[in-house]
Amino acid sequence: AQSVAQPEDQVNVAEGNPLTVKCTYSVSGNPYLFWYVQYPNRGLQFLLKYITGDNLVKGSYGFEAEFNKSQTSFHLKKPSALVSDSALYFCAVRDDRGFKTIFGAGTRLFVKA
Amino acid sequence: GAVVSQHPSWVICKSGTSVKIECRSLDFQATTMFWYRQFPKQSLMLMATSNEGSKATYEQGVEKDKFLINHASLTLSTLTVTSAHPEDSSFYICSVNPYEQYFGPGTRLTVT
Numbered sequence: 001a002q003s004v005a006q007p008e009d010q011v012n013v014a015e016g017n018p019l020t021v022k023c024t025y026s027v028s029g030n031p032y033l034f035w036y037v038q039y040p041n042r043g044l045q046f047l048l049k050y051i052t053g054d055n056l057v058k059g060s061y062g063f064e065a066e067f068n069k070s071q072t073s074f075h076l077k078k079p080s081a082l083v084s085d086s087a088l089y090f091c092a093v094r095d096d097r098g099f100k101t102i103f104g105a106g107t108r109l110f111v112k113a
Numbered sequence: 114g115a116v117v118s119q120h121p122s123w124v125i126c127k128s129g130t131s132v133k134i135e136c137r138s139l140d141f142q143a144t145t146m147f148w149y150r151q152f153p154k155q156s157l158m159l160m161a162t163s164n165e166g167s168k169a170t171y172e173q174g175v176e177k178d179k180f181l182i183n184h185a186s187l188t189l190s191t192l193t194v195t196s197a198h199p200e201d202s203s204f205y206i207c208s209v210n211p212y213e214q215y216f217g218p219g220t221r222l223t224v225t
Binding site: 032034036042043044045046049051090092099100101103104105106 | 114117145147156157159206208212214216217218219
C-alpha cells in the first residue's frame with residue numbers, strides 16, 4: 001500500500017535562510033512523487049514532480065526537491081526563504097501502476113521576516 | 114497547467130437536503146477527475162475517481178449512495194451530497210490529470 005509521511009506539522013524559518021520540508025514515502029512500484037502548496041483560501045498548486053531521471057528536481061518559485069531512493073525520501077528545499085513562501089505544503093506519491101495519489105498530512109511553513 | 118473551476122465556492126445547506134458541486138476542466142479534456150475531501154488542518158482524502166461515461170470508482174469507506182458522482186462530459190464532473198448532515202461539512206476539492214494534478218479552488222460546504 002502507498003503511504004506518505006511528513007514528520008513535521010510545522011517548520012519555522014527566518015527569511016533569507018534555507019528551508020527544508022521533509023517527506024518520506026512507501027510504494028510498491030516505482031514512485032511518482034509530487035509537492036503541492038496551498039495558500040490560505042486558495043486551491044492547491046503544483047510545485048514540482050519526480051518521475052524519472054535526475055534526482056534533483058527543480059520546480060516553481062525557486063523550490064527544488066531531492067529524490068533519495070535508498071532513504072525513500074523526497075524533501076522539499078529552497079536556498080533562501082521568503083515571507084511569501086508561508087503556506088501549507090503537501091507531499092504526494094503514486095506508483096507507476098495506478099492513478100491513485102496519496103497525500104501526506106501537510107507541513108505548515110512559517111517564514112518570519 | 115490545466116485550469117479547473119468549481120461551483121459554488123461556498124454553500125450552506127440545511128440538514129437533509131442535497132447539494133450539487135460542479136467541477137469543470139476549462140482547457141483540458143479530462144477522462145478522469147478526482148474528488149477529495151479536506152478537513153480543517155488535515156490532508157486531502159481521496160473520495161472517488163470520476164470516469165467520463167462510466168461509473169465512478171469510490172474509495173473504501175466512502176458511501177457511493179451518499180456522494181453521487183456524475184462525469185457526463187470531458188469537461189464536467191459533479192458531486193452531489195445527498196441528505197446532507199452536519200458531519201458532511203467539509204472542503205471538497207476536485208482535480209484533473211492523473212500525473213501532476215491540477216486542482217479546483219475547492220467548495221466549502223456547511224450543513225446546518
